[in-house]
Amino acid sequence: MIELSEEILLRMYYKMNQARFFEEKVEDLLKRGIIDETVYLSKGEEATGVVSGLALEKGDLVSMTHRGHAQAIGFGLDVNLMMAELLGKSTGYCKGKGGSLHIADVLNGNIGANGIVGGGFTLSCGAALTQKHKKTGQVVLCFAGDGATNEGSFHEAMNLASVWKLPIVFLIENNLYGMSTPIAKHMNIENISDRGAGYNIPGLTIDGTDFLEIYDVMTKSLRYARAGRGPVLVEAKTYRFCGHSSDDPQVYRSTEEVQQWQEKDPLFRLKKYLQENRVFTGKQLETIEGEAKSSIEQAAEFALESLEPDITTVLEDVYA
Numbered sequence: 001m002i003e004l005s006e007e008i009l010l011r012m013y014y015k016m017n018q019a020r021f022f023e024e025k026v027e028d029l030l031k032r033g034i035i036d037e038t039v040y041l042s043k044g045e046e047a048t049g050v051v052s053g054l055a056l057e058k059g060d061l062v063s064m065t066h067r068g069h070a071q072a073i074g075f076g077l078d079v080n081l082m083m084a085e086l087l088g089k090s091t092g093y094c095k096g097k098g099g100s101l102h103i104a105d106v107l108n109g110n111i112g113a114n115g116i117v118g119g120g121f122t123l124s125c126g127a128a129l130t131q132k133h134k135k136t137g138q139v140v141l142c143f144a145g146d147g148a149t150n151e152g153s154f155h156e157a158m159n160l161a162s163v164w165k166l167p168i169v170f171l172i173e174n175n176l177y178g179m180s181t182p183i184a185k186h187m188n189i190e191n192i193s194d195r196g197a198g199y200n201i202p203g204l205t206i207d208g209t210d211f212l213e214i215y216d217v218m219t220k221s222l223r224y225a226r227a228g229r230g231p232v233l234v235e236a237k238t239y240r241f242c243g244h245s246s247d248d249p250q251v252y253r254s255t256e257e258v259q260q261w262q263e264k265d266p267l268f269r270l271k272k273y274l275q276e277n278r279v280f281t282g283k284q285l286e287t288i289e290g291e292a293k294s295s296i297e298q299a300a301e302f303a304l305e306s307l308e309p310d311i312t313t314v315l316e317d318v319y320a
Contacts, residue, residue, distance in 0.1 A: 002216040009279055011054055012211060016046040016267050017292035019070035022079060025296050026086060030246050035086055039100045040067040044241035047266035048173050048208045050074035052141060055218040061109040061127050062141045063120035066101050068113040071143050075110055083299040089306035096309045097317065118151030120144060125157050128166035139225045140168045147178030149192050162199040165230035169221045172235045173208065179244045180252040196233035208238030209266040
């Protein structure tokens with residue numbers, strides 16, 4: 001297992017707290033009617049989104065899912081601009097026109113979140129093909145959910161990436177439900193990673209709540225793809241503590257099941273590790289948590305004070 005430096009562990013804890021506080025603030029703004037859109041939260045999945053992002057090298061690219069807040073924070077997006085986008089403000093990443101489902105920073109390598117299930121697969125292949133032709137040495141990290149692997153775009157992308165040996169790592173966040181449908185009812189395999197064999201792609205299944213395993217496997221997988229050996233399929237088994245969307249009554253799963261997974265909260269697991277291994281003192285951890293929370297409060301303030309897009313800009317950035 002790879003050893004993590006104090007610097008990486010600090011960034012992990014700070015960013016995972018940022019992701020958790022970001023979504024708690026979003027929930028608050030939703031309840032108050034300040035955010036007026038359907039939002040897909042990832043509380044409980046912070047480890048996969050943040051830690052895999054920290055395994056990337058400068059210049060690598062990423063495509064995200066509709067449940068992409070932690071993924072965006074892990075990649076390094078500005079929480080101020082993210083929050084402004086959710087509030088539909090002109091200072092947001094997409095000038096307030098995309099919302100949570102379409103946060104993107106293409107110029108800096110973030111291809112964006114996608115409201116289409118499986119929509120990032122083929123876009124990521126195109127980005128990876130560009131890296132290969134230009135010999136940049138960069139890799140594309142493509143996030144997707146378990147339900148997206150039943151889409152035709154998944155199989156098309158897997159085949160294409162395999163045939164062309166594209167520098168891409170497919171990371172599937174398997175939270176056990178496709179919306180409200182248990183995974184056992186929509187695929188007849190135990191591990192999604194087994195699907196890699198059909199395309200001669202290495203497939204790995206990991207614990208999506210274990211930050212050490214995620215960082216270790218993602219670092220090695222990205223290195224494999226970067227060396228020109230082709231794509232890797234990684235399945236992280238995780239769980240969302242909240243509903244599929246902000247409108248989900250969650251009648252399809254029991255309170256006991258949710259509580260069992262909450263006991264494996266990746267944020268608490270990381271904090272326990274840091275305490276037991278004396279990486280940081282309790283006071284230092286409190287400071288990190290406070291700074292992360294403060295950054296989100298500042299992001300909310302920034303967004304609330306920002307201007308809405310002017311009506312004259314309605315046709316700007318429209319391509320079709």
